[in-house]
Amino acid sequence: MANVKEGLFEETGIEPPTPLGTRSEIARYHDVDVFGHEEGHDIKYKTLSWQFVACLMIAEIVSNGMLSLPSSLAVVGIIPGVILIAFLGIFATYTSYLLVQFKLRHPDVHNMGDAGYILFGPIGREILAFGTVTFAIFGTGSLLLSGQIALAALSDSKLCLMLYTGIFTIPVLIGSFARTLDNLSWLGLLAAISMLMSGVVGMIGAGVDPSPQRHIDAALSSSFYEAFSSITNPVFAYAGHFMFFVLISEMKRPQDAMKAAYMLQGFATTFYIVFAIVMYVYLGPGVASPALSSLSPKWMKAAYGIAIPNFLIAGALYSHTASKLVFVRIFRKSKHLHSHTLMGWSVWIVLVILANGAAFVLAVGVPIFNYLVGLTASLFAAWYTYGVAGAFWLHDAYHDGDGWRTWARKWPQATLSALTFLAGAFICVAGLYASIKGIVDAYNSGSVPPAFSC
Structure with a gap:
């Protein structure tokens, strides 16, 4: 793998102050x-411009995962819950960097x-x-289920839930066919606005029609399983x-990527905190996950209806990502990547159909799918969002710097990177424990529905 900054590390370490700062560096990139x-x-x-990349990031991340945050506050209390959401937002910004x-x-x-x-x-x-x-396919399936919930809420559950999922899969599939992310960029903006407005409508609905049993707990004690099960919600919301x-x-200018990341994390962290607090304060400890389902019927329908574009576009982004990885792996450096060839388009269409088809089958055919989403998130997202970022720094500091001497000279960063890696490992192991225990408890309680049921 090539290193565009080779030759500069002796002067600047492994973190150049102005990445791709010269024409020659950009050309080499x-x-x-x-x-x-x-x-x-x-x-x-x-x-893509960095502004549209930020919109796509927001569309993908600030989605259905946000709707579980108020229920986390109901388990651990408002103070530790808010502190955790803020800390994880800062942590995610660091790993983004x-x-x-x-x-x-x-x-x-x-x-x-x-x-x-x-x-x-x-x-x-x-x-x-x-x-x-x-993880991308399971993420698509999770958003298909969110779409199912939204459609069921809007129609008062007049159809079989599996049918709602099938209906929702069709526009997600269509959105996934775009060969480049630029074709989804304006939709990303729509998705970001959609989730923002849905959250605002949800908060207004909670304030207008609050739960009569609401009360606020500053902090609550709970078992490790209960606490970590709730903590995984904000962990995986990022x-x-x-x-x-x-x-x-x-991106046209990859050196602007951190601008997009800062916009994403700033918006996500702020909105997560506000949404979680408002919904918890007005709906109380009985707030559901997703939180919109705890609203009165008219407000629930309004909030879910506005959120549908986000669920659609985020689902398309997830399945597009799964398909794009395989497509680039097959056709990297070939004409099929950049040209309108029969082979290229045929393979792309097949990959997109397979990704969305797999997501649909998993969502409706696996009774414990929601638990499996948590399982895959623990296995992979814990590393991708947190742990592996520490390994990136440690690797480049060692190989592109001066080996162990670079670690010793930059010991604060080396220590933080090592702790980041260990944090990913802890989230992975604890998340797996919580997910597996949840599956076992669900089967023991008889709450697991049959496959392909309404």
Whole structure:
């Protein structure tokens, strides 16, 4: 894997103050970038501005995961819950920075699989690529279920739930067919506005028609399982870093990627805190997950109806990412990547259909799908959002710096990176425990429905 900053590390360490700051550095970046120089190509990928990348990031991350945050406050209390959401937002901003710096130093990294190859060789590439595709497909399935809930709420559940999921899958599938993310950029803006307005309407509805049993607990004691099960909600509400490399690869100016990340994390952290507090304060400890389901019928319908564009577009982004990883893996450096060839379009269409089809089958055919989403999030998102970012810094500091001496000289950053890696490991293990225990408890209680049921 090429390193665009080779030769500069002796002067600046591994964190150059102005990445891609000169024309020669930018030219070298595009020489080895996954999509290369695109002059004369039919399909141009590197067209996104940082503003639209921010919109796509917000559309993908600030989505259905946000709706579980008020229920987390109901389990641990408002003070530790808010502190946790704020801390995780800051932490996610830091790991975003590490991911962006790694991408700028390794332009040919298109996805987590490519990054895994740099860190751990061929095995690392296969594991992280598999995890990305798996998590993206499960994420699509989760959003299909959110769409199912929204459609059922709007129609007073007059149809079979599986039918709602099938109906919702169709526009998600159509949105996934776009070959480049630029074709989804304006939809990303719509999705971001959609979730913002849905949250605002939900908060207004909660304030206008609050729960009569509401009360506020500053802090609550609970078992490790209960506490961590609720903590996973804010942890995975920030779980979108697995898509960052794909997004940055399609930017006109990848050196502006941190602007998009700052906008994302600033908006997400602020909105998460406000939404969680308002919904918890007015709906009380009985607030459901998703929180919109605790609103009175008219407000619930309004909030879910406004959220539908976000669920659709975020689902399309997830399935697009799963398909794009495999597509680039197959056709990297070939004419099919940049030209309108029969082979290229045929493979792309098949991949998109397979990704969405798998998401639909998993969502409606696996009775414990919601638990499996938590399981895959623990296995992969814990690493992609948090843990692996620390490994990125440690790797480049060692190989592009002066080995152990760089770690010793930059010991605060080295320590923080190591702790970041360990944090990812802890979230992974604890999340797996909570998810597996949840599955066991669900089966023991007889609450698991049959497959493909209404």
